[in-house]
Amino acid sequence: MNYEYEIPISGFPDPVAVAKEYEILGTLACPACNEKLLRMRMQYALEPEPGSNWSYPISGDKLECQCEHCGHKVEVTFKFTISGK
Numbered sequence: 001m002n003y004e005y006e007i008p009i010s011g012f013p014d015p016v017a018v019a020k021e022y023e024i025l026g027t028l029a030c031p032a033c034n035e036k037l038l039r040m041r042m043q044y045a046l047e048p049e050p051g052s053n054w055s056y057p058i059s060g061d062k063l064e065c066q067c068e069h070c071g072h073k074v075e076v077t078f079k080f081t082i083s084g085k
């Protein structure tokens with residue numbers, strides 16, 4: 001089971017977006033053991049879909065996380081959206 005969230009950003013790079021990602025990560029429980037001990041192992045930048053009108057070089061982040069309690073691996077995807085306007 002993987003998680004996906006939308007993060008509103010006001011520009012790029014947006015340091016608030018990174019803080020939000022970690023905030024959300026801190027609230028996620030492991031789907032296998034239900035402990036809130038998911039830790040990020042790897043982070044990938046998502047490139048915009050070809051043909052999309054996304055105007056920044058990165059359209060989101062994908063975090064590979066692992067539960068420190070049971071070792072379960074989870075992918076958490078954050079898709080950026082434009083906030084305001």
Ligand SMILES: [Zn+2]
Nearest residue numbers: 030033067070
């Ligand atoms: Zn676990």
